[in-house]
Amino acid sequence: MARHLARTRILDLLAVTFLHPRRAVTRDFVVVDAPDWVNVLAHTVDDRLVLVNQFRYGIDDFSLEIPGGVVEPGEDPVVAGLRELAEETGYVGERARLLARVHPNPAFMSNRCHLVLVENCRLVSPPAWDADEEIAVSVLPVAEVFARARAGDITHSLVLDALFFFEPIWRAGGTRSVV
Numbered sequence: 001m002a003r004h005l006a007r008t009r010i011l012d013l014l015a016v017t018f019l020h021p022r023r024a025v026t027r028d029f030v031v032v033d034a035p036d037w038v039n040v041l042a043h044t045v046d047d048r049l050v051l052v053n054q055f056r057y058g059i060d061d062f063s064l065e066i067p068g069g070v071v072e073p074g075e076d077p078v079v080a081g082l083r084e085l086a087e088e089t090g091y092v093g094e095r096a097r098l099l100a101r102v103h104p105n106p107a108f109m110s111n112r113c114h115l116v117l118v119e120n121c122r123l124v125s126p127p128a129w130d131a132d133e134e135i136a137v138s139v140l141p142v143a144e145v146f147a148r149a150r151a152g153d154i155t156h157s158l159v160l161d162a163l164f165f166f167e168p169i170w171r172a173g174g175t176r177s178v179v
Contacts, residue, residue, distance in 0.1 A: 002031070010034065030108060037113040039068035039158050040081040041099070041166050042091050042121040049145045050091050050121060053136040064148070065156045067091075071114065077101075081116030087128045089137045093121035099165045104158060115162045117169070142170055 006013040011034040019026050042050035049066065056063045069084040071077050078096050085091055099115040129135060140148075148154055149163055 005030070032109045032111075034109060034111045035073070036071040036077065036111050037068060037104070037158070038071050038077050038081045038084060039066050039113055039115050039162050040085045041066055041115070041117045041162050042085050042089070042093060043117065043119050043142070043170075044091075044121045044139060048139045048141050050085070050089050051138050051140060051145065052088055053138065055134045063156055064154050065159045066162055068113075068158070077114035078116055081114070082118065085118060085121075086125070087130075088133070088135055090123050090125045090127045091121045092124050093118035095119040099162065099169075102158065102161050113158050113161070115158075115165055117166060 001017050003015045004012060005015050011032050014031045014033050015028055016031045017026060017028050040050075044050065051064055052067050053062050053064050055061070067085045067088040069080070069088070071080040075083075078098055082092070082096055085093070096116060096118040099117050101112045101114050103109065104111060104113050127135065127137065145154070146163065146167065149160060154160065154163075
């Protein structure tokens with residue numbers, strides 16, 4: 001049984017009564033009920049990744065990330081990834097595929113983040129940002145992105161997840177583009 005504690009434009013806060021599956025103990029917990037998200041690894045024909053540096057209100061600072069956003073109700077996550085990539089960066093690509101699905105924080109969140117790889121990306125139009133977005137787009141060599149992640153310049157955990165799933169594919173040459 002769930003009871004709404006708060007409704008916002010980006011998430012609902014629920015009080016949920018759970019019966020522990022092994023101990024048969026019932027307790028109330030708070031659950032953040034948010035829509036699914038998508039994060040996109042946009043790999044260019046010249047072996048670079050498209051990144052966005054944007055202001056994040058939660059940390060009151062800018063964050064170097066990969067493009068991403070909300071998966072709309074009923075929307076395919078790969079389609080959502082292509083949409084978010086184009087809106088945030090103006091880039092489009094080919095061979096879009098789902099790399100993985102992760103739970104952002106299953107301790108108290110109910111949603112998933114879909115990690116999408118898009119290959120052969122190229123700039124085709126200016127970005128179409130939302131009113132609250134302030135984004136600087138950059139395109140960096142893949143090796144530099146991994147180095148920046150390891151140096152602590154990339155701190156968004158879902159971006160680090162995406163890089164974790166992408167690295168073995170990239171190292172094996174599985175995204176080398178034929179131009």
